[in-house]
Amino acid sequence: MTAQPRVLTHVSSRRADEAFYRVPVTQVIRETADTVSLLLDTSTVSGEAFTYRAGQFLTLRVEIDGSVHDRCYSMSSAPMLDRNLQVTVKRERGGVVSNWVHDNIDGGSEVEVSGPGGVFVLGPGEDREIVAFAGGSGITPVFSIIRSALATSSRRIRLLYANRDQDSVIFAGRLDELINVYPSRLTVEHHLDSDNGVVDADEVRTFVLGVDEDADYFICGPGPFMDTVEAALKTTGSDLERLRTERFVKPTISAHANAGASMTETVGIRLNGRKTVVDYREGNTLLQTGRAAGIRPPAQCETGSCATCIARLVDGEVTMMNNDVLTQDEIDDGWILTCQSIPMTTSVRIDYE
Ligand SMILES: Cc1cc2nc3c(=O)[nH]c(=O)nc-3n(C[C@H](O)[C@H](O)[C@H](O)COP(=O)(O)OP(=O)(O)OC[C@H]3O[C@@H](n4cnc5c(N)ncnc54)[C@H](O)[C@@H]3O)c2cc1C
Known part of the structure; x- marks a missing residue:
């Protein structure tokens, strides 16, 4: 069974x-x-x-x-x-x-x-410290989270906010205003590439010195910025159980290590009680495979961050290019993000129910 x-x-x-x-x-x-x-x-x-x-x-x-x-x-x-x-x-x-x-x-x-x-969200209620990393336009959800947490809780917040130069800093004035209103709860460290080059691991490690062990972490920004921050955090021994990441840019199959390694010939898709078997075209994700066959599977961010496109892998194997949402237990249970999944085995079957 x-x-x-x-x-x-x-x-x-x-x-x-x-x-x-x-x-x-x-x-x-x-x-x-x-x-x-x-x-x-x-x-x-x-x-x-x-x-x-x-x-x-x-x-x-x-x-x-x-x-x-x-x-x-x-x-x-x-x-x-x-x-x-x-x-x-x-x-x-x-x-x-x-x-x-x-x-x-x-x-x-x-x-x-x-x-x-999306699941890059402020959790309810608790008083845990918030540690946020934003790069460029990645400040948008982080700004919402910061303002909400300041207004609705007593949480302390640290933000490392990286930009190319001073003129690129979105919400600079509004962040200053928040610091004035909440001087003991909000700390903002601005990083300008024009002064110091891009953010590196040492800066991240220094930034999180003294952070509470059970802090909530948020990272949003350009891919290389996010990768640097995440990799550096992993070396600090921080408990990343509550790390949330949001990517604005879609990964591409052609740039993935498994590009060209798919053996898949057919993909079976069950959606809204209807089963369709589709010939697989190299270079497509499972989501794109469904769309190419005229099926309209649910999807939203298409970066592996929101889980709108989840389905169960019923048969075969896939590789996910990015996954900011599913836990290992959920993956072990057969859940996949179809927008990020490259089918690998000769036949793959998925179920959106
Ligand atoms: C969950 C989520 C939240 C987001 N939130 C924000 C936000 O708050 N603010 C924000 O500004 N953005 C946000 N984004 C990004 C946003 O969705 C768009 O991706 C962004 O605005 C670029 O869209 P575009 O149509 O202008 O660029 P696109 O036309 O999609 O192009 C994107 C890039 O690819 C390049 N490109 C396009 N076609 C080709 C091609 N054929 N060959 C080579 N290069 C090509 C373009 O030159 C460009 O650099 C978010 C994304 C996600 C997934």
């Missing part, structure tokens, strides 16, 4: 409904030369569709020249403090949607967004 999978206790935010709503943009705030915040009035949507937790993201859908693009943006607003929901978008060189947002959205525009998701 097949063992029943245990319930995924910490994967709390799967949103498979893909409901998108048009909401007004009430204001566009210029934060830095290449970053704007959009204030969204979600009160026009009834019910709980946009109830979110500090650290979560929404999905923005835009149509540009006849093509539809979905992109995730973390809330930089704090749920208990701000009436309007706010996202903060940094221009990405050559990026389709971020540049379109900068060049086309103003106060009075409407945007199409779907409800929040």
Whole structure:
């Protein structure tokens, strides 16, 4: 008899409904030369569709020249403090949607967004210290978490915030204001690459000296920054049980060590009670394999951070490029993130139920 999978206790935010709503943009705030915040009035949507937790993201859908693009943006607003929901978008060189947002959205525009998701969130209630690492636009969910924790708990917070140079620092003034209001609870260390080069392991180790043993850790920023911080933390003996990471950039199969090593010929997918067998095309994840066959599996961040795309591996083997969500126990129980899974064996079967 097949063992029943245990319930995924910490994967709390799967949103498979893909409901998108048009909401007004009430204001566009210029934060830095290449970053704007959009204030969204979600009160026009009834019910709980946009109830979110500090650290979560929404999905923005835009149509540009006849093509539809979905992109995730973390809330930089704090749920208990701000009436309007706010996202903060940094221009990405050559990026389709971020540049379109900068060049086309103003106060009075409407945007199409779907409800929040993600597990890079502030846990409830406790008084544990918070240690956060943010790089560039990675400050957006961290800013929400910091403001929420300061306002709703007595937690102490340390933030290491890395940027290219002073002009790139998003929310610089607002962070200073928070330090003034909470001088004994909030410490912010700014790192500027222009002064000191990029963040290295020694800086991370020094930054966490004296941190409480049971602290909650949050890391969000460019991939190399996150890798440096995570690797350095592992050498400090810190208890990383409560480490949460959020990646903004999708890993690509071609850059993965197992690129080209897949033997897979067919993928069986069960979704909404329907089974489909698809010929596997080299270079696709399981999520992309389903989409290529006209199936619409649930998905959101596509970076391995939100768990919306989880499924059970019923047969065969996969390699996950990134996993910021599932525990080893959950993986042992057969859960996989389909957006990150490269099928490896001749035949692979997955079940989204
Ligand atoms: C959970 C989550 C939360 C996020 N939160 C935020 C946030 O709060 N703020 C924020 O600014 N961003 C955030 N992001 C990132 C955001 O979703 C977008 O990825 C980002 O805005 C870039 O989108 P884009 O359409 O402008 O770029 P894309 O068009 O997707 O391009 C991204 C990069 O790839 C390059 N590229 C594109 N096509 C090719 C190609 N064919 N060959 C080579 N290179 C190519 C582009 O030059 C660019 O550098 C988040 C992402 C995730 C997953």
